[in-house]
Amino acid sequence: MSRRPRVDAYEDPGTPDSRGAGRFLWWLVTRQAGRSVAGAVLASVWMVLLAATPYLMSRAVDEGLETGDLGALAGWCAALVAVGAFNAWVSIVRHRTMTRVRMDANFRTVKVLVDHSVRLGAALPRRTGAGEVVTIGVSDVQTIAGSLTAVGPGVGALVAFVAVAALLLSVSGPLAAVVLLGVPVLALLVGPLMRRLQGREAEYRERQGALTARIADLAGGLRVLNGLGGKDLFAHAFRRDSGRLRAQGYRVGAVTSWMEALGAGLPLLFLAVVTWLGARLAARGEISVGELVSVYGYVAALMWPVAFLVESGGLISRAVVAAGRVVRFLRLDPDPAAGTADAPAEPAPLTDPDSGVSVRPGALTALAAARSSDATGIVERLARHAPSAVTWGGVRLDEVPLAQVRRRILLADHEADLFAGPLREVLGGAAGAREGVSPHGDAGSGTGGRTERPAGTPSEAHLAEALHAAVADDIVRSLPDGLDSEIDAQARNLSGGQRQRVRLARALLADPEVLLAVEPTSALDAHTEAEAAQRLRAARRGRTTVVTTTSPLVLDRADVVHYLVDGKTAASGTHRDLLAGEPGYRALVARETDEEAAG
Numbered sequence: 031m032s033r034r035p036r037v038d039a040y041e042d043p044g045t046p047d048s049r050g051a052g053r054f055l056w057w058l059v060t061r062q063a064g065r066s067v068a069g070a071v072l073a074s075v076w077m078v079l080l081a082a083t084p085y086l087m088s089r090a091v092d093e094g095l096e097t098g099d100l101g102a103l104a105g106w107c108a109a110l111v112a113v114g115a116f117n118a119w120v121s122i123v124r125h126r127t128m129t130r131v132r133m134d135a136n137f138r139t140v141k142v143l144v145d146h147s148v149r150l151g152a153a154l155p156r157r158t159g160a161g162e163v164v165t166i167g168v169s170d171v172q173t174i175a176g177s178l179t180a181v182g183p184g185v186g187a188l189v190a191f192v193a194v195a196a197l198l199l200s201v202s203g204p205l206a207a208v209v210l211l212g213v214p215v216l217a218l219l220v221g222p223l224m225r226r227l228q229g230r231e232a233e234y235r236e237r238q239g240a241l242t243a244r245i246a247d248l249a250g251g252l253r254v255l256n257g258l259g260g261k262d263l264f265a266h267a268f269r270r271d272s273g274r275l276r277a278q279g280y281r282v283g284a285v286t287s288w289m290e291a292l293g294a295g296l297p298l299l300f301l302a303v304v305t306w307l308g309a310r311l312a313a314r315g316e317i318s319v320g321e322l323v324s325v326y327g328y329v330a331a332l333m334w335p336v337a338f339l340v341e342s343g344g345l346i347s348r349a350v351v352a353a354g355r356v357v358r359f360l361r362l363d364p365d366p367a368a369g370t371a372d373a374p375a376e377p378a379p380l381t382d383p384d385s386g387v388s389v390r391p392g393a394l395t396a397l398a399a400a401r402s403s404d405a406t407g408i409v410e411r412l413a414r415h416a417p418s419a420v421t422w423g424g425v426r427l428d429e430v431p432l433a434q435v436r437r438r439i440l441l442a443d444h445e446a447d448l449f450a451g452p453l454r455e456v457l458g459g460a461a462g463a464r465e466g467v468s469p470h471g472d473a474g475s476g477t478g479g480r481t482e483r484p485a486g487t488p489s490e491a492h493l494a495e496a497l498h499a500a501v502a503d504d505i506v507r508s509l510p511d512g513l514d515s516e517i518d519a520q521a522r523n524l525s526g527g528q529r530q531r532v533r534l535a536r537a538l539l540a541d542p543e544v545l546l547a548v549e550p551t552s553a554l555d556a557h558t559e560a561e562a563a564q565r566l567r568a569a570r571r572g573r574t575t576v577v578t579t580t581s582p583l584v585l586d587r588a589d590v591v592h593y594l595v596d597g598k599t600a601a602s603g604t605h606r607d608l609l610a611g612e613p614g615y616r617a618l619v620a621r622e623t624d625e626e627a628a629g
Contacts, residue, residue, distance in 0.1 A: 043141040048360040051353035055174065055346075058135045059181055066181045069131050072124035073186030077335055078193045079117040084327020085197060086110045092320030128182040136175035139356065143167065150364045152415035157362040166359060170352035177342075177349030184342035187335035194328050194335075198304075201321045202311055208304055292340055304329045365414075369431040373438065377543060377574060378423025380412050386599035387412075387592050389544075389576055394567055396588035396605075397578045400618055402549065404597040405578035409546040412576065413441035439544040442537035444530055444552060448521040453506065454513040456521070457496065457536050458488050488539055499569035500535035501554075501562045502528070526553040534562070544574040551584055563587045582619050593618075 047057040059066050086109055094103025143166065147154055154163075199206035308325035311317045317325070377391035385408050389395050397405040411418035412427075414435050420427040427435065448456055488496075493513065497503050505528050509515035521529045530553040537545060550566070551559040563584040566575070577584060585591050585605040593601045593608055593615040601612045608615040 043138045046142045048357045051350045054353045069127045069182035070185040073182035074189035076120045077186040077190035081331040084324040088320035088324030132175045153365045173352040177345040180342035183338040187338040190335040301329045367432040371425045371429040373430045373434040374423030381421045393589040395576045396591045399594035440542035442547045444549040450519040496535045496539035499565045500531045502531040502535045547577045
C-alpha cells in the first residue's frame with residue numbers, strides 16, 4: 031500500500047492573511063505549524079550536535095590522551111562516533127522536513143493565487159497585467175517558498191549560537207563574551223544590507239514585471255507588428271528595457287555578494303580572534319590543551335550557523351518583496367457576484383444601450399465592424415465580462431447574480447486557452463466547468479428538436495454532434511488515437527484553423543442558452559467557413575447566438591446583422607438588405623471578400 035503524501039497539493043489551502051507581506055509569510059508557517067516546529071527542533075539539534083563534537087574531542091584529549099587512559103579514550107571516541115552517526119540521521123530528517131515545509135508553502139501559495147484568479151475571472155485582465163501574473167507565478171512563489179528555510183536552519187543557528195556561548199562560558203568567560211558580541215555585530219553589518227537588498231529587489235521586480243508584460247505582448251502580436259513595420263522599433267525598446275533590468279540585476283547581485291561575503295568572512299574572523307585569545311589563555315595555563323582544541327572546534331562549528339543566519343536574512347528580505355506582490359494580487363477585488371434581481375425565467379432579449387445592439391432570443395445575430403475591438407467590446411458587455419448597462423429582459427445584467435449569468439451566457443473567444451491533454455478532455459472542459467448546471471439554463475427552454483445533453487461528462491454522441499457542427503470531424507480522423515490523442519498546451523500540434531474549430535466545438539458542446547462567439551471562423555478557408563456557418567446555424571436553431579464577423583459567408587446565414595461604426599449601431603437588417611441599402615457595410619464586406627481572394 032502506498033503511503034499518503036505528507037504534502038497534499040490538492041487540499042484546501044485556507045484563507046490567506048493578506049494584511050501585509052510579513053503576515054502572509056507567517057500565515058504560511060502557521061498553516062503547517064507542526065512541521066515548522068519539527069524543522070526548527072531538528073535544525074537546532076543538528077547544529078548543537080555539530081558544536082558538541084569539539085566538546086567530545088576535548089574530553090578525549092584531556093581524559094584519555096594526556097592521562098594515558100585508553101579506556102576513557104575509547105569511551106569518548108565511541109561517543110564521538112555515535113553522536114556523529116546520530117547527527118547524520120538528524121540531518122537527513124531535517125532536510126526532508128524542511129523540503130516539505132518549502133513544498134507546502136509553494137503549493138499553498140500557488141493554490142491561493144489560482145483560486146483568487148478564478149474568483150477574479152473576467153476582471154483579471156482589467157486589474158493587472160499578464161506580465162505581473164507570470165512573474166508572480168514563476169519567480170515570487172519560488173522566492174517565498176525558499177525563505178521558509180529560516181524556520182529551520184535560521185532558528186537552529188540562533189540556538190547553536192547560545193549553545194556554543196554556553197560551552198565557551200564553561201571554558202572562559204571572555205571567550206563566551208566575544209562569541210555573544212558577534213550576534214549584534216552581525217546584525218549591525220547585515221541589517222543595512224538587508225534593507226538595501228529589499229529596496230533594490232523591489233525595483234528589480236517592477237522592471238521584471240514590465241518586461242515580462244512586453245514579452246507577452248510581443249508573443250501575441252508579432253505577426254501584426256511585423257506587418258506594420260514596427261518590429262525594429264519594438265526590438266530597440268525591448269533591448270533598452272532588458273538592459274535596464276540587467277543593470278538592476280547587477281545592483282541586486284552586488285548587495286547579495288556582500289551579504290554572502292560576510293557569511294563566509296565573519297566565521298573566519300571569529301575563528302581567528304577566539305583562537306588567538308584561547309592560545310594566550312592556554313599559554314598562561316588558564317585552560318588545558320583539550321579545552322584549546324574544543325575552543326577551536328566550537329568556533330569552527332559556528333561557521334554553519336553564521337552562514338545560515340546571513341543566508342536567512344537575504345532570503346527573508348527577498349521574500350518580503352515577493353510576498354508584497356502576492357498580497358497586492360490577493361487584494362484585487364473581483365466583479366460583484368451578488369445580485370438583487372433574478373434572471374428572466376424564459377429566453378429574453380439582451381440589449382446594450384451603449385451601442386444600440388439588441389439581441390433577439392432564439393435568433394442568430396451577427397455584429398460587423400471595421401474595428402474588431404468594437405464588436406468584441408459589445409459581446410464582452412453582453413456576457414458581463416466588462417462593466418455596462420446591458421439589460422436582459424428589462425433587468426440590468428449587473429443586478430443579476432453572476433452565477434446565473436455564467437450558467438446561461440457563454441462568451442467563446444477565438445483565442446481562448448486550450449489546455450494540454452487528450453482531445454476528449456480538451457473538448458469536455460467547458461462541459462465539466464458547467465457540471466451540475468442545466469445546459470439550457472434555469473428556464474429549461476426547448477432544444478429545437480435536438481436531444482438534451484445532461485450536465486457533466488459529455489457522451490460520445492454529443493461529442494460527435496459538436497464536432498460535426500464545428501466541421502471538426504476530420505481533425506479527429508487525422509489524429510492517431512482519435513479523441514484520445516494527446517493535444518499540446520494551446521493545441522500547438524494543431525494548425526490555426528484546427529485550433530479554431532476545436533474551440534468552436536467546445537463552445538457548442540457546452541450548449542449555453544446564449545452563446546457569444548468572437549470571430550469563430552476567421553482562420554478557416556472559404557469552403558470550410560461556409561460549411562461551418564451553415565452547421566452553426568443548424569446546431570443553434572432556436573437558441574440565442576451572437577457572432578462577431580465580417581465574413582459574408584457567415585453574415586449571410588445570420589437572422590439579423592448589426593453594422594457598427596465607432597462602436598454604435600449604424601444599421602440593422604439582413605445581410606442582403608444591408609448590402610443593398612448601406613454603402614459602408616457594402617464596402618466593409620467587399621474588403622473582406624477582396625482579402626480572402628488575395629489570400
